[in-house]
Amino acid sequence: MHSITWNPEHISTTWFDSHFNHAANRVLDWIGSELDLNEANAMLDFGCGGGISTLGVALRHPGIEIHGVDIGDKFQQLPELAEEQLHLAQLPNNLHFHKIPPLQVLADDFSVDAVFSWSVFEHVPQSQIPLIFADLYASLGDGGVFFLQIEPLYFSPWGSHLRRFIDTPWAHLLWSREQLREAVMDYCGNIPPQHQGHQYRERDMDSFKRFHLREFDSLNRITAGGIVNQVRDAGFEIIREQRLNMDLEVPEVLLEMYQKEDLLTNGILLLARKSSS
Ligand SMILES: C[S@@+](CC[C@H](N)C(=O)[O-])C[C@H]1O[C@@H](n2cnc3c(N)ncnc32)[C@H](O)[C@@H]1O
Numbered sequence: 001m002h003s004i005t006w007n008p009e010h011i012s013t014t015w016f017d018s019h020f021n022h023a024a025n026r027v028l029d030w031i032g033s034e035l036d037l038n039e040a041n042a043m044l045d046f047g048c049g050g051g052i053s054t055l056g057v058a059l060r061h062p063g064i065e066i067h068g069v070d071i072g073d074k075f076q077q078l079p080e081l082a083e084e085q086l087h088l089a090q091l092p093n094n095l096h097f098h099k100i101p102p103l104q105v106l107a108d109d110f111s112v113d114a115v116f117s118w119s120v121f122e123h124v125p126q127s128q129i130p131l132i133f134a135d136l137y138a139s140l141g142d143g144g145v146f147f148l149q150i151e152p153l154y155f156s157p158w159g160s161h162l163r164r165f166i167d168t169p170w171a172h173l174l175w176s177r178e179q180l181r182e183a184v185m186d187y188c189g190n191i192p193p194q195h196q197g198h199q200y201r202e203r204d205m206d207s208f209k210r211f212h213l214r215e216f217d218s219l220n221r222i223t224a225g226g227i228v229n230q231v232r233d234a235g236f237e238i239i240r241e242q243r244l245n246m247d248l249e250v251p252e253v254l255l256e257m258y259q260k261e262d263l264l265t266n267g268i269l270l271l272a273r274k275s276s277s
Pocket of ligand 1: 019023046047048049050051052053069070071072101102103117118119120123124
């Protein structure tokens with residue numbers, strides 16, 4: 001193993017910082033509270049996207065093989081981005097990316113100590129979640145851990161993932177789909193830096209807006225309680241859980257249709273373990 005130099009002082013975008021530092025450190029803190037990271041051999045980042053947080057984990061733990069899997073291939077652009085943001089000459093040898101078809105059986109190819117997923121399971125069709133959780137369970141060795149984060153959840157105030165265009169809480173539950181589309185397409189303000197991700201770099205504004213409307217249509221409606229149940233149903237034991245609650249006044253009309261708890265739960269972080277057999 002040769003050491004690789006990288007310099008976080010060059011990080012210039014909120015997007016890169018929030019993934020390379022915030023997300024990667026959260027993943028490591030949570031997993032590291034249950035697993036000795038100095039003893040771990042391999043980890044899987046399920047739905048790694050552009051791979052920035054995957055890289056953040058890999059650089060901080062060169063002794064662990066880190067595999068990022070995704071149905072897309074945005075991680076192809078990581079070398080260029082890492083050179084720009086970290087002055088990293090090449091990706092580390094312990095970092096591996098794999099483009100997979102949806103529902104590929106990962107347990108056939110991977111045996112890992114930990115799996116993590118950051119902002120992924122609100123994007124997966126709900127019917128596929130039990131199959132994927134069962135596969136992730138099978139990809140872990142006995143005592144292996146699974147860290148999952150989702151934020152925002154669908155029923156939360158900005159659960160549409162459209163806050164970059166619409167600041168009205170619960171607009172997606174209060175307005176028609178057509179009103180939502182018009183508000184997005186008519187938006188002409190700036191995009192907040194924390195939302196200037198991969199798509200913002202790649203697309204013009206019109207295509208960026210259409211991408212996010214399509215993404216909204218594809219979101220599932222899982223709740224915090226629902227995801228916890230699915231993790232348990234796959235055989236995991238929940239070790240730790242944090243629900244991100246909001247303190248906002250909920251419109252009466254929504255309270256008649258939805259659970260108040262779901263409307264005010266912005267996100268969830270959880271850590272689960274595959275019990276030793
Ligand atoms: C919002 S992005 C998050 C990416 C990354 N985890 C991050 O934090 O930047 C969601 C990712 O989940 C991936 N994804 C959705 N369904 C998937 C599936 N069935 N298997 C693997 N990846 C999937 C998408 O391609 C996308 O890259």
